[in-house]
Amino acid sequence: METIQIAATERTPRVLLDFDNHNYSLSGESYPEDVSDFYSSMLNQLENHLGQLRDVALRFDFSFVYFNSSSTKVIMRLFEMLEETAQSGNQVVVNWYYKEGDEIMQEMGEEFALDLQRAEFHLLPMPEILDG
């Protein structure tokens, strides 16, 4: 499946969905004018793809600086999808990067992780290079 790669804007994150290499990431800010406009199609593609995978190791990196309340529903749905594919026997690693000292993003990562049982979760300070 063709990789989805979208550059970041002031209000939307950089998106990488590398289906073939099982490598996914969202980074930056997320407060689009219309959340479904921005996320719906990629979420559906990802969901279909994850549903077909068997015995695969995949990784999803989240490196958010800020997201609005409308975006939280999307992120929660992503976590649910990742847990589901882990339950189906895939090896899933979720990395949640937050800017050191950013209590809001750290706490949000902990909250989303409540949905993960089989998927492996890491809460990590953001490497300097991503520090925006």
Add this chain to the structure above:
Amino acid sequence: MNVNELLPFRKSLTDQGILLCYNGYITEEVLMGIGATIKHKMAAAQADQNVTRGLFSLFVEQMQNVIRYSAEKEGSTRDGTGLVLHYGLLVVGMEASHYFVACGNMIDNQDVDTLRNNLTHIKSLDHEELKALFRKTLKGETPPGSLGAGVGFIDIARRATHGFEFDFANMDESHSYFSIKAYV
């Protein structure tokens, strides 16, 4: 307005600690422009990053509320232009060394009770209870009439580390004015 009117107006704003005040059409462009200005101001003031992020969150949530729900609007998605301008009032300032964001907009009288009950409940919750309600609301069906995830006010309550207040004033038989002010 001439200078004799503007100067006292300006003095009244500054005396109240108001850093920024906007009354008029609140659009996505206004949100982005003022949002960037707030970030610059907080960087220049060397504010704590959690205060900056909290203030920015309060700003985005309140502005998006006005853009989505203000009952005072012009244009319609049905007239072909797809452009609706929503009217509202934004104030950003500082009171007793805490930054605040306040917004005001018209709402339909029929929505007053629901909004008041919802906000009264949210205001009564502590940090852990807010987290639980946030999660429960996200997991459930999006509330009827919501254009987002339905957690905007809970998010405001969570980010308002020094509390928030809200009020309603009846304007006429069909509309009320709604205000919310949140401190970080």
